[in-house]
Amino acid sequence: MATISDVASRAGVSTATVSRALNGKSTVDPELVARVLAAAEELGYQPNGPARNLRRQEAAVLALIISDVENPFFTAIARGVEDVAHAVGYSVVLCNADENADKERRYVDVAIQERVAGVIISPTSTNTNVDLLINRCTPLVAVDRPLPERTSDTVLVDTRQAARQATEHLLAQGYERIGCITGPAGVRTADDRLAGYRDALRAAKHRGSPRLVRRTEFKEAGATRACRELLDQAEPPDALLVANSAMAIGVLSALRAHSLRPGLDVGVVAFDDVPWAALVDPPLTVVAQPAYEIGSVAAQLLLARIADNDRAPTTTTLGARLIDRGSSHRT
Structure with missing residues (x-):
């Protein structure tokens, strides 16, 4: 089984850099993060999930709440999220809100009950309510649509x-x-x-x-x-x-x-x-629209927020062609 030292050797960085990159630290250069993620994927490296969970007191699970699972745009976002999350040892639970505020609210409740490490959400409407997540300091990223009357990390398309x-x-x-x-x-x-x-x-x-x-x-x-x-x-x-x-x-x-x-x-x-x-x-x-990129950028932002939930929120706006x-x- 590959170790963190193996990943560091393959990526040509220190084990400390590997640790920071895999935990989403925003201080790591994006190029180094990419090298570390690639090395971890090639070696099949799996972080020590139980030990990490004890330190964080949470599950190594991310919740992705999307508006419509039948829409290929959102399934491509989900793939981008899952690829980034899997590379650093997280699992992703996919929740289909179906453009329904009540279903969305129930999935938010489930995310809290299951103590997920963070949530990526495509808000259904102006009725989206994430107060419970914010009050519990659950790391949160919005995709495709900004959260109404809330400031959070957000990934949009113009x-x-x-x-x-x-x-x-x-x-x-x-x-x-x-x-x-x-x-x-x-x-x-x-x-x-x-x-x-x-x-x-x-x-x-x-x-x-x-x-x-x-x-x-x-x-x-x-x-x-x-x-x-x-x-x-x-x-x-x-x-x-x-x-x-x-x-x-x-x-x-x-x-x-x-x-x-x-x-x-x-x-x-x-x-x-x-x-x-x-x-x-x-x-x-x-x-x-760059749907896969939306998902991968959102996952990277969420990992960075899990590592440091006090960092200033950012909005990333991507282009379409x-x-x-x-x-x-x-x-």
Whole structure:
């Protein structure tokens, strides 16, 4: 069985550096942390869990509370969290809040009862309440959406800017009646994507219309209904910005039911680059978010906070990129 000395030798650092890196100390250079994690993974090094737990008086378990386990965006975040946690001997318990504040609250209670070492959470809405975690000084990191009225380590994507760029792309392709199907009001990502859409229209001095906007749950069924409503109008949209990949399935279904072809008849850009996006005909233009990186950065921040819960909170904002495919072109 590999020892901490073996890891130090493989990484070319001292055993003290290995210890600090594996315990998430913020004073360790990120390059050294990466070398240590790689060495630990290669050697199959497992920290002495029971001894460490006695020192910390907690389980070597992290709770990850996500909004929707069926959404590939959140499963990719979970993989990023798990990879980082596993490399330093932590296990991850995945909790699916399903965009439901009551379920989220129950999982927060479970995290406290089980004395987890820390929590990563994607808040469901403005009703998210983490007071019990904060009062118990449980290390906490928010992902995708900031905690309402609370300051914590947070990992976000600049989706407002990404939505603006996606809408600008549709304008540049000559679409004139661009609509937006986004999530519920009060959910930060849904609000930001709608705001970015409106930013692009205003900047282009383009006449937008409230009739071309729909809010619904971040699900296929809701997007299907919303898209059908838009298409049944006297002046339906000739392009759509869609807030996530599950909703994109609903939009594509509604377009097919109306005998409309993506791109040629109605331009479509959706958030998140899922595996099937490049396989549909025409391939789907997407806003690709760095979901795995969100998870890995969040896990690193949580480990650092476990090591030092008095450090100042930070906000990390990552970028997204447009992947231009056939669904946003008329030909």
